Amino acid sequence: MQTTAGRLARLGFADGARAERLLDALGPEAVADFDLLDDLVSAADPDLALTSLSRLVERDPSVLGALRADPGLRRRLLRVLGLSAALGDHVVRHPEHVTGPDPEEPLSHREELLFAVGADPSLPEPVASGENALDALRASYRGRLLHLAGLDVTGVLTLAEIAAELSDLAAAALDAALAIARAETPGWEQARLAVIGMGKCGARELNYISDVDVVFVAEPKEGVDEALALKSATKLAQAMMRACSTSTPEGSLWEVDAGLRPEGKMGPLVRTLDSHLTYYRRWAKTWEFQALLKAxxxxxxxxxxxxxxxxxNDMVWEAAARENFVEDVQAMRRRVEAHVRVSEAERQIKLGPGGLRDIEFAVQLLQLVHGRTDPLLRRKATLPALAALSRGGYVGRDDAKALAEAYSFLRHVEHLLQLHRLRRTHVVPSDSADLRRIGRGLGMLTDPVGEFTTTWKRHALEVRRLHEKLFYRPLLQAAARLPSEEARLSTSAAHVRLEALGYADPSGALRHISALTSGVSRRAAIQRTLLPVMLGWFADAPDPDAGLLGFRQISDKLGSTPWYLRMLRDETAVAERLARLLGTSRYVTTLLLHSPDAVAMLGSASDLAVRPVEALHAEANAAVARYGQDAESSVAAVRALRRRELFRVACADLGGHLDIEGVGQALSELNDATVEGALNAAVRKVTEERRGEFPTRIAVIAMGRLGGFECSYSSDADVMFVHAPNPGAEEKDATDAAHAVAEELRRLLILPTPEPPLAVDAGLRPEGRQGPLVRTISSYRAYYERWSSPWEAQALLRARFCAGDFDLGTEFMALIDPLRYREEGLAPDALLQIRKLKARMEAERLPRGADPTLHTKLGRGGLSDVEWVAQLLQLRHAGMVPALRTTRTLDTLRSAVGEGLLDATDEQTLADAWRFASRVRDAIMLVKGRSADSIPGLVRERALVSRALGYPPDGSEDFIDDYRRTTRRARAVVERVFYEG
Structure with a gap:
């Protein structure tokens, strides 16, 4: 049979036998009072609660009757006694405080404390008159604290309410201390003295035991000399501080800390109002304005x-505009953290990583930066300020919720730590009994130690993560640097300001801004945070107006998509990258308008890295397989893939992460995958229509710039189609099927859809556009053996397998190699024919009116010039020099140097011109959103292209000079190597 002591131990008492003795000592009525026992065992520390209750009843036996008569009072008292040994000591000394303030005639905190020291609360400057005023103040203060703690630990008051009550109680104590100080300070009447609460006291979020931060400001009363008044006010302030901190038989209240005053502990304790303002205007440091936020x-x-x-306050809300403001606040947080004892860092809930200071610093920094232009953020307490930041879109809802939950949890823990001994501490103990008391005080009854530790660590990790995310958000530096009038977006000077920033149409810009920021939606609130900074980034781009318009269009397209604005707000690099892209490239803007979710790719450099060709082919083939016989849907998915990858390549290109050879390779490989996907879809469709086995193998041979891995953004896919009938299939039937596939492939890739088209051009096939679109490999062999001309051999220099049947493609390459790589080289008549053809092209194909020095393709020293030099070298020598057997122009030139066929200086000159012309051609497409081979003649368009190429805003003439000089040098090499060599 279990003993009483055993049952008590099972109920939660650590020492059952001792608990049994103490209960017996309370008398038979207490032993039989099961409600009393229930309240004891529900306390955080039943043993501590019972010990204090026993001492209290021993001091005043009538307490038991009062507790039995009022179950609510009993529950509140025992919950407090189970947490706070210090308040247990107090109530044993003052059992009259058990029942708390008189509910019939309730007094405010200030009234009760002033009455306690013998002062009249109705007077504007009450003076204490009671004996032992210091003891009376402490006893009355602790009695109120006992009552508030009871309301707190039983959940009658919320965290915000108890913090506000504790702050008001501290303020009342300061007023009572001031009354005591007046009684002992002759001449106190000479000055008006105001006590300014700072920190948690100022914000009405004080905890149970803390230094109370104050600043003193004084003014002489009428007719009193300022120096004399300040001397009197200083004595009064000193006496007030002593009245709070001096230790008496009733203990002390807390330290009054005036260290946040101007010049800190080195400055005068009391200043006049003008002296304060002069200091803040001239010499105040960043942290001082952060402190004044809570005054x-x-x-x-x-x-x-x-x-x-x-x-x-006026100075507080303009402080963020100070030079290096954000960096100073961040540095201050690091200094605070660095001073935490290493042995305590992991257990510090205030100053350590993931502690209260992480939340407070992040919230205050966001307030100070954005509160300049948003008065709704001007809250003193942390939780209301965090809620305002969330409502305003400055902090994500989920982030704000996580921070608020963590802050509330940590503040509850802080209260439980301090209540125990009424000592100022923020270090979580390591003793299991202490941890158990804290866990149970938080309502964790099953496994208080384990559950508390797990919850605390989870909150600390999340706080630290969000602190790093918000506190070091680069957008803060950018927003803080904005002039106030620009940050508001709505001053009368906005039009002039936008014009000065470089917007060609300030009125249009203001309309876009208004459309994005008007209203009370969360989206508009976040836009009001983003736009002041992004306007500057648009202004740094070549075309600010186009950038802002594109941003509005994309924002409208994405609507209320939750991740979009959140990403731009939280990841400044993404917002800046997007602004620069939209203000530089209409091509990129158009791609985004058809697929705005691609903005997510701007989140990291790895997302913008060009994908491996194998991954592109796999995804294209998977898209075709997913849609089965629906060829149009299949190729629509393939074209959507191409659009997304075009965006990726363009971003990498404009960001300087890809050189022009890398761009050409990426675009060509993307076109390969697109053609292969379309070919597979076309074969499926034709096979289904024929209701039988597809009768032939088909391969696509890349030609031209596609074959050379030198595609631009506007390049067509130059190809030839070859097929080989299956054994037993009729050639005509096979050719008809292959022709149907080729036509369907071409149709599918240029269907009118939002996706960029890819025109398939087979004009380089035998007999050109007059010849059949598709031939068998034997037909190609017969044609080339009998009819091939030098220009066809030259065109085949760029031929390579692109898509379809690999073995057939390999067989075709073997077929044409002897034709394009002749061992005997180029006959003199063929050489003459090629030179004449090149000269005729220069004379006839250059568009009428085009400046031959500014045409990137056919102009002097342009792409065609360089490519014909490379191809001539191949036609003359590749039969004997395997190193020249490449489809790439620059590889050919490099190999020619290695084989002694071209001077290294000439190769460098030609390569520089080819790269420059290729970059210009791509830049024109990126900037204008449509292709052109000539450098624009309009000054504004030319300036936009030059900026996209990296020239400064006034560098368009330098760009033209550089281009002409580079291509002129290349043309001189062409004249010598191509026409004379």
Whole structure:
């Protein structure tokens, strides 16, 4: 049979036998009172609660009757006694405080404490008259604290309410201390003295035991010399501080800390209002404005205090515009963290990583930066400020919720730590009994130690993550650097400001801004945070107006998509990258308008890295397989893939992560995958229509710039189609099927859809456009053996397998190699024919009116010039020099140098011109969104292209000079090597 001591141990008492003795000592009524026992075992520490109750009843036996008569009172008292040994000691000394304030005639905190020291609360400047005023103040303060703690631990008051009550109680204590100080300070009447609460006291979020941060401001009363008044006010302030901190038989209240005053502990304790303002205007450091964020008059001359707060507030909300403001606040947080003892860092809930300071610093920094232009953020307490930041879109809802939950949890833990001994501590103990008391105080009854530790660590990790995300958000530096009038977006000077930034149409820009930021939606609120900074980034781009318009269009397309604006707000690099792209490239803007979710790719450099060709082919083939016989849907998916990858390549190109050879390779490989996907879809469709086995193998041979891995953004896919009938198939039937596939492939890739088309051009096939679109490999062999001309051999220099049947493609390459790589080289008549053809092209194909020095393809020293030099070298020597057997222009030139067929200086000159012309051609497409081979003649368009190429805003003439000089040198090499060599 279980003993009483055993049952008590099972109920939660650590020492059952001792608990049994103490209960017996309370008397038979207490032993039989199961409600009393229930309240004891529900306390955080039943043993501590029972010990204090026993001492209290021993001091005043009538307490038991009062507790039995009022179950609510009993529950509150025992919950407090189970948490706080210090308040247990107090109530044993003052059992009259058990019942708390008189509910019939409730007094405010200020009234009760002033009455306790013998002062009249109705007077504007009460003076203490009671004996032992210091002891009376402490006893009365602790009695109120006992009552508030009871309301707190039983959940009657919320965290915000108890923090506000504790702050008001501290303010009342300061007023009572001031009354005591007046009684012992002759001449106190000479000055008006206001006590400004700072920190948690100022914000009405004080905890149970903390230094109370204050600043003193004084003014002489009428007719009093300022120096004399300040001397008197200083003595009064010193006496007030002693009245709070001095230790008496009733203990002390807390330290009054005036270290946040101007010049800190080195400055005068009391200053006039003008002296404060002069200091803040001239010498104040960043952290001082951060501290003033929470300033509130709490005692003394409240009218003077209100005037002080009103005047310093104007400076507080402009402080973020100071040079290096954000960096200074961040550095201050690091210094605070560095001073935490290493042995305590992991257990510090205030200053350590993931602690309260991480939340407070992040919230205050966001407030100070954005509060300049958003008065709704000007809250003193942390949780209301965090809620305002969330409502305004400055912090994501989920992030704000996580921070608020963590803050509330950590503040509850802080209260439980401090209640135990009423000592100022923020270090979580390591002793299991202490941890158990904290866990149970938080309502964790099953496994209080384990559950508390797990929850605490989870919150700390999340706080640290969000602190790093928000506190070091680069957008803060950018927003802080904005002039106030620009940050508001709505001043009368906005039109002039936008014009000065470089917007050609300020009125249009203002309409876009208004459309994006108007209203009370969360989306509009976030836009109001983003746009002031992004306007500057658009202005740094070549075309600010186009950038802002594109941003509005994309924002409208994405609508309320949750991740879009959140990503731009939280990841500044993405927002800046997007602004530069939209302000530079209409091509990129158009791609995004058809697929705005591609903005997500801007999140990291790895997302913008060009994908391996194998991955492109796999995804294209998977898209075709997914849609089965629906060829149009299949190729629509393949074209959507191409659009997304075009965006990726363009971003990498404009960002300087790809050189022009890399761009050409990426675009060519993307076109290969697109053609292969379309070919597979076309074969499926034709096979289904024929209702039988497809009768032939088919391969696509890349030609021209596609074959040379030198595609531009506007390149067609130059190809030839070859097929080989299956054994037993009729050639005509096979050719008809192959022709149907080729036509269907071409149709599918240019269907009118939002996706960029890819025109398939088979004009380089035998007999050109007059010849059959598709031939068998034997037909190609017969043609080339009998009819091939030098220009066809030259065209075949760029031929390579692109898509379809690999073995057939390999067989075709073997077929044409002897034709394009002749061992005997180029006959003199063929050489003459090629030179004449080149000269005729120069004379006839250059568009009428085009400046031959500015045409990137056919102009002097342009792409065609360089490519014909490379191809002539191949036709003359590749039969004997395997190194020249490449489809790439620059590889050919490099190999020619290695084989002694071209001077290295000439190769460099030609390569520079080819790269420059290729970059210009791509830049024209990127900037204008449509292709052109000539450098624009319009000054504005030319400037946009030059900026896209990396030239400064005034560098368009340098760009033209550089281009002409580079191509002129290349043309001189062409004249010598191609026409004379």
């Amino acid at each position: 509130r008059p709490v005692a003394g001359d409240m009218e003077l205090g209100e005037e002080y707060v009103e005047l310093v």
